[in-house]
Amino acid sequence: VEASIPEPQRAAWKKYQTRPFTNTEQFEREVVRHVETTLARSMFNCDETAAYAAASLAFRDRLITEWNRTQQRQTFADGKRVYYLSLEFLMGRALDNAMLNVGLKNVAQQGLTDLGFRIEDVIEQEHDAALGNGGLGRLAACFLDSLASLNFAAWGYGLRYRYGIFKQEIIDGYQVEVPDYWLDFNPWEFPRHDIVVDIQFYGNVRKYQDSQGKQISLWDGGEIVKAVAYDVPIPGFETSTTNNLRLWSSKAASGEFDFQKFNSGDYESSVADQQRAETISAVLYPNDNLDRGKELRLKQQYFWVAASLYDIVRRFKKSKRAWKEFPDQVAIQLNDTHPTLAIVELQRILVDLEGLDWDEAWAIVSNTFGYTNHTVLPEALEKWSVPLFQNLLPRHLQIIYDINLFFLQSVERTFPKERDLLARVSIIEESSPKMIRMAYLAIVGSHKVNGVAELHSDLIKTTIFKDFVRIFGPDKFTNVTNGITPRRWLHQANPRLSELIASKIGGLGFLKDLTLLSELEKYADDKEFKKEWQEIKYANKVRLARHIKSTTGITVNPAALFDVQVKRMHEYKRQQMNIFGVIHRYLTIKAMTPEERKKLTPRVSIFGGKAAPGYWMAKTIIHLINNVGAVVNNDKDVGDLLKVVFVEDYNVSKAEIIIPASDVSEHISTAGTEASGTSNMKFVLNGGLIIGTCDGANIEITREIGESNIFLFGNLAEDVEDLRHAHNYGSYTLDPALARVFDEIKKGTFGDAAAFSALTGSIEDHGDYYLVSDDFHSYVQTQALVDEAYKNQDEWISKSITSVARMGFFSSDRCINEYAESIWNVEPQSPEQAEAGAGVA
Ligand code: Z57
DSSP, X not given: OTTSOOHHHHHHHHHHOOOOOOSHHHHHHHHHHIIIIISOOOTTSOOHHHHHHHHHHHHHHHHHHHHHHHHHHHHHHTOOEEXXXXXXXXXXXXXXXXXXXXXXXXXXXXXXXXXXXXXHHHHTXXXXXXXXXXXXXHHHHHHXXXXXXXXXXXXEEEEOXXXXXXXXXXXXXXXXXXXXXXXSSOTTOEEEEEEEEEEEESOEEXXXXXXXOOEEEEEEOSEEEEEEEEEEEEEOTTSSOEEEEEEEEEEETTSSSOHHHHHTTOXXXXXXXXXXXXXXXXXXXXXXXXXXXXXXXXXXXXXXXXXXXXXXXXXXXXXXXXXXXXXXXXXXXXXXXXXXXXXXXXXXIIIIITXXXXXXXXXXXXXXXXXXXXXXXXXXXXXXXXXHHHHHOHHHHHHHHHHHHHHHHHHHHHSTTOHHHHHHHOSEEOSSSOEEEHHXXXXXXXXXXEESSHHHHHHHHHTTTHHHHHHHOGGGEEEOOOOBOHIIIIIITOHHHHHHHHHHHTSGXXXXXXXXXXXXXXXXXXXXXXXXXXXXXXXXXXXXXXHHHHHHOOOOOTTSEEEEEESOOOGGGTHHHHHHHHHXXXXXXXXXXXXXXXXXXXXXXXXXXXXXXXXXXXXXXXXXXXXXXXXXXXXXXXXXXXEEEEESSOOHHHHHHHGGGOSEEEEOOOTTOOSOOSHHHHHHHTTOEEEEESOTTHHHHHHHHOGGGSEEESOOHHHHHHHHHXXXXXXXXXXXXXXXHHHHHHTTTTSOGGGGHHHHHHHHTXXXXXXXXXXXXXXXXXXXXXXHHHHOHHHHHHHHHHHHHTOGGGBHHHHHHHHIIIIIOOOOOOHHHHHHHHTOO
């Protein structure tokens, strides 16, 4: 309040207030100004990097103006805010997105042309913001786009990793990881050196009685690390709402380094202190769907959660409301269990620092949080070792024990004498060492728990969280099927398709209400429209073919069927089944006469995805794909009939090129293992068809687009358990076609057979946990159906158009509205309304 300018001087401020550019002339003026002043360059040394920098700075200025207004408006409105806590935000590039969301890409295009640049080249200068591994991180990014586009007062909270997900290089067919230092020049973040929070680790807990005889716990000693806020503006599409993503960066508490130690000659240890502090936010853990239980990861989680909660509580306190109103003002969504410590930290703040009674505090806490589960894979469910946790966060461990005690007491009251039940649902697993089950803590401390697709939400209720459904009742558990933002995944990635659709259904309104796509359905048999549809797909394939040529040297024919599987490498996603299918196809081609070969559908099998650095089996699959490519792509008998490509370093900006170019994409996880999948939605939205299992969101996609528009195959989730049992306790026989494939691998056709023995062995000798052999026959047969269907281009294009027309449900806008209504209890705040109400217009 002291920093507010007094009324008489405000006229000058208003007179000179920043007015964002709206036309080409103003944009060019801004670009040239930034080149000549901010960047200290001129027209004589302005390369594409500098043009990118200047254009970004021009847009950044715009965003920050709207960001400021949005924050003022939301503060004034004093309504409920949503906080999305996620360890990952896989944002990709920001410039193209900013230009499109504020509706000024045309202006920028003209301006950059006038100044001597091609906008595509300028856009490509930007380094992806890759602060995430895969689906979970990209979902968080789509959610931020929807939250802003729908005018929700919402913040993202995350970590500002110095190194995002590693860059993948393929050398001699092997994955090699290269660090991703992305902060060299990042115009999209604003350091907030005034927003700094002290975060405590280690130390001891002392208990004493205060003058009223109340038990007080004091956590002291240990070490302090500083959390510095960096803000990233998140522009909504065609709205002035610009929300905030706040990322925390760690810094030594004593500033640069400890001067006392430095002056006393202890230079090394003063530098070591500083480095230890900075290590916390240094690097993203590169595991997807895997928990490794490392201490530094726990430090990251507490550091981020404590800084975020301090910020949220501080903002709440400014409103001077009573504590019991906290859940009316604040909704916090936990993106997986990674931020579950927030439950414990808020309880600690309320009880230890604010002096509330335990029960009163717990009612506030459990009404504030919602928990989203993203996986049923046991190896991904987070558990922390009690001794490790005790050492790092002694007070939090006590609070967890108390939460567990009160929870188990209440279970015992409702289910007396069910001793097994108590052991099963205890937040503490009685193993050695004891482990803290973070998902159970998240359930107990939240008012809603949701899965991310129907099948997945049913599975968590009937398997991993079954006991909790009995205890809390079924209403605590719900489904919110994932969605994707059509702004990035249609309009930005596939501008020609977006324009074609707009030209037929009355403009770009579908980008804000995706169900309007249904208007397209009447064009599914329109000859002229189908021709344009096909031309656009072809042009997108030409673009991808160019990318493949320039990055791998492989020539692919854009007229061939492009079959794509791009996602993190994981046995459950079954890229191994795909490459075995490719080998099967290769052997089939080799056995054919030239006449028979002429009838085949030429195919390009495109793979992409990173393996976690320590995941040997996943790396072996990459190696096999590349070795198969080396043989197949150079076999004169095969020619254009089959090509195998591994696209290096799959990331968000590559996805924007690859997804619009697919004819068929593969979503072939073992039924019951892929919680949702979200790239399945992106591919269909771009006119690709799917080959997939009855898993995750594939099931709902099928329901929406119709069974005749998708190629489904394989065993169902309900049969997986019995099949696995049969593998281990019955007699196991390998599918004969798969056996042929394995023989060929073992003959050394694709390089040193020994390199792949663990991979084939996991299937034929070690239980085939992911049911590759069980599903292989059905997979190969269904691929044959794909070949046949592709020959009839007329029908194929109709299927493609019909599918796109029926994808309205899968917008992340629908998804966010469901969270808002059924979990957060918040309503949007339209900027126009708010400004009229507040008289700020
Ligand atoms: C991750 O990317 C997902 C789940 C996890 O537990 C972790 Br850790 C990382 C993915 C699921 O595998 C996808 O099926 C899902 O679509 C995505 O999260 C978003 O919900």
